[in-house]
Amino acid sequence: MKNQLDVLIIGSGIAALQLARLLDSALHVSVITKSVIRQSNSYWAQGGIAAVVDRNDHLRFHVEDTITAGRFHHSYREVERLVEEGATTVKQLVAEGLPIDRDEFGHISLGLEGAHRMNRIVHAGGDATGRHTIEFLLEQLPEQVQIIEQEMAYELLLSVDRSTCVGVKTKRRDGSVQIYRARHVVLASGGVGAIYPFTTNQTMLTGDGIAMAFRAGAEIADMEFIQFHPTLLYVNGETKGLVSEAVRGAGGTLVDEAGNRLMEHVHPLKDLAPRHITAYEIYKARANGKDVYIDIRSILDFEKQFPTITALCEQHGISVADGLLPVAPGSHFLMGGICVDTFGRTTIPGLYAIGETANSGVHGANRLASNSLLEGIVFGRRLAKYLNEQPQISNAIPIFHYEEKIDSEKIALLSKSELQQRMMEAVGMIRSGEKLQAHLHYLTESGVNDWIKKGIDVLSHKEIEKLFLFINSYLISYPALLREESRGAHIRSDFSIEEESWMGKRIIQTIQHTWIRRGFCESDQTRIHA
Known part of the structure; x- marks a missing residue:
């Protein structure tokens, strides 16, 4: 089955729905989720949306709080844009009817959360902000947006030379494979919380978008920074x-x-x-x-x-x-992900990423509380504006096919629960070089380095999730070993201080090689591993 779309969105959280509702009505849009539309992390989010909407607050304060919490590992320009556009976007949502909490005088009721110097957290329904926001966005979806539930996106379609993304493969619950061609493919599939035994995430959050993008050749960054929620x-x-x-x-x-x-x-x-x-x-x-x-x-x-x-x-x-x-x-939250620019464009033309799946530079080494929903509404809005302005050019070109298929029997033997326990012990809140090396050896022996270059059509839904967890485990563990310091959510018992020499350095991974990049520009790169 082939479907031709203008914009294909993978995921159904706040970033995905904010994008979908703001796309031009002339565009043919589909939103695909492997679960159901009301089962995303965003839907169950208890926290609110951090935004400067009070006259006693200042944009500069929010920027400084974000950068301090994230230990100065940011794109400062993107943080400033997030805060500025975020304040405007939240005010627009309120004006459009988002049912936010108010005090007895009708003023916006603003909460306080960790590392914020001011009360600036906008809530809806007390601790049910996510549910109320998702319902609000769903009510505003245009008629041309098609929602497809219970389909798992598992492979990006690439041009024969693997230079451009032209669509995606999905698998239904009955095992049938669907092929969707699209001019623009947007990954908004959330993080990878299910890789650990204890998580605030929904159990289906297995890092699908990141693994798909990595297998396709996109740049992945900052995967060592995993935020653990305290409570x-x-x-x-x-x-x-x-x-x-x-x-x-x-x-x-x-x-x-x-x-x-x-x-x-x-x-x-x-x-x-x-x-x-x-x-x-x-x-x-x-x-x-x-x-x-x-x-x-x-x-x-x-x-x-x-x-x-x-x-x-x-x-x-x-x-x-x-x-x-x-x-x-x-x-709780992945600060790393697929490298994107200010519009959400990845390093593969035709492929975009927004929300927790993306590494946009706004969260640094440790996300500031309630900046995640803010990121979703800001980048969803920004990408919609960008896509609405793009010319409608057909991408009906031949696609790349994997020559070699994966051995499904080897994947079936892998243990998800064992991986989760190993992740917590070696790549949990406290890491050490010795444990990280042992875990990477376990992953290599499992065959993870071979799987990224083979076709996976034969795998079942659960086997694909398991494969993606193992790929993400490697993407988290390798930079955790390389970063010999403690910064934000990355804590090393054998390198317990924040090293100035690591300031601003990001570890970039692709299927070809891994290297260090200083800041969010192309300059000052150091190759580590070919």
Whole structure:
């Protein structure tokens, strides 16, 4: 089956839907998701949207907070654009009817989250901002946008010389393969949280877009920077869902089982320190055998302020009335991803990436709280404007086919749960050269370096996900070994300080080679591995 499209969007989160709703009505657009439209990370996002909408706040403050939290590993120009356009875009969404929370006087109710110096978090429905925003965007989708559910995109279609992206292959639940040709293919498929045993992500977030782009030859960067959220509800040895940072913004405090406050003398912002710092303190306390809780006893009307979290606690037998919510860190957000420019263009013509799938330079080594939904609405809007201005030229050209097919029996023998445990031990919150080398040896022995250059049509839905997890494991682990410092969410026990010599250096990976690039420009590159 062949389908000819103008714009094909892979993913159904806030970035994807913001793009889809703003594309010109003359364009033939499809949104493909391997799950259902209301099952994205964005839909379940408890946090809000960080934006300068209060007259006492300043764009410069938001820029500085973003860069400080991300440990100066950014494109400063892109951070400035994100903050400036973000403020305008949020105001537009509010004017269009986004149902944001307001105080008794009708003013926008602004929350406070970690590493923000000002109250600037816009919420909708308390801790259900994601759901309300997605529903709002879905209501505004134009008629020409087709939504296709339960199809997994697994391979980008390339021209014979592999220079241009011209479409995508998908696989339905029944195993049938679909072929879509498109002038513009946009990857907005989220991060790779499911590569760890504890995560705030939906279980289908296996890094599909990143693995597809890597196999196609695109540049991938900053994969070593994985943000662990400090507070996931922790019950009977398992994490059960996110306890939003907004709880600490409302007055919740981190305490151990004896009632000692964890963050009292660790950071000037205490419980609202940047996420990599609070997550690390909880990790250390738990490693020493101590249970950790968020003390919510000082928060008035907790059930009203945080209905989603209250329901989550009740579902898992935790009494909100007791005032102590047991928590543990879990993987939350990928700062790295597919290299893109200011419009979301990748290094392959015809291929774009937005949202968590992309590495746009706005998050640095550690994302500032609630900048993710902001990134989605800003880059979705910006890419829509760019695509609306492009000429409609046919790409009906011959496509590349893999000569060699992957051995499905070898993929079937791989263990997803074993990989998750190995990732947590070797490439989790704390890394070391010794453990990283051992993990990379495990991946090499598994055959990961051979899989990236073979066709995968024969694999089942679950086998493709497993393959993509192993590819992403390598993409995370190799730069984690190369970056011999601790910066933001990348913490090395054997290189425990932030090295000035690594300032501004990014590790770029393609299927051909890996190298270091200083900043977000083409100059000052150092080849590491061919």
